[in-house]
Amino acid sequence: MKDPYLVSIRLIERLHRRFLDVIKTELDRLGIEDINNVQTLILSNINEEQLTVGELTVRGYYLGSNVSYNVKKLVETGYLIQERSFHDRRMTRVRLSPKGLDLVGKIDALYAKNAEELAATGIGADRLSSANDLLGSLERFWSNYISRAYQR
Structure with a gap:
């Protein structure tokens, strides 16, 4: 991973x-x-x-x-x-x-x-939407990581 x-x-x-x-x-x-x-x-x-x-x-x-x-x-x-x-x-x-x-x-x-x-x-709206969902999840992961780090 x-x-x-x-x-x-x-x-x-x-x-x-x-x-x-x-x-x-x-x-x-x-x-x-x-x-x-x-x-x-x-x-x-x-x-x-x-x-x-x-x-x-x-x-x-x-x-x-x-x-x-x-x-x-x-x-x-x-x-x-x-x-x-x-x-x-x-x-x-x-x-x-x-x-x-x-x-x-x-x-x-x-x-x-x-x-x-x-x-x-061949890269249509569906593929871009999937990529955007994945990137949004990664952004939330990093935001949560930063928040947790400041709470320690």
Whole structure:
């Protein structure tokens, strides 16, 4: 069991890196040079929501990146709008600007195209759903492990 477990861990890490490469390739194809792949993924995950930097961090999609730094850059390049909370001036919320919404639309089109191409390879929704169930179980296992470790 240990060997397949380690293979899965390595594959998950490689898949994440490869997915970031896919986003970078699309940015290059579109001629977009003022944003990187990790920042684009942050925009995709915000989408039409308004979130705090803390909420973005808790989502944990940003392995090896500093969310605060990336949010600052996204505000500077015009992809995000950052506003102080009316009720708690210490808290700021971010939302996509029109420029951010435009890019997210283009990335969503990439996702749709990738999904169609993937289906043509024989990897359909059922297989992806099974993989998602397995990965969700692994995530819960790791979350429970971490919780138990802090309770000791």
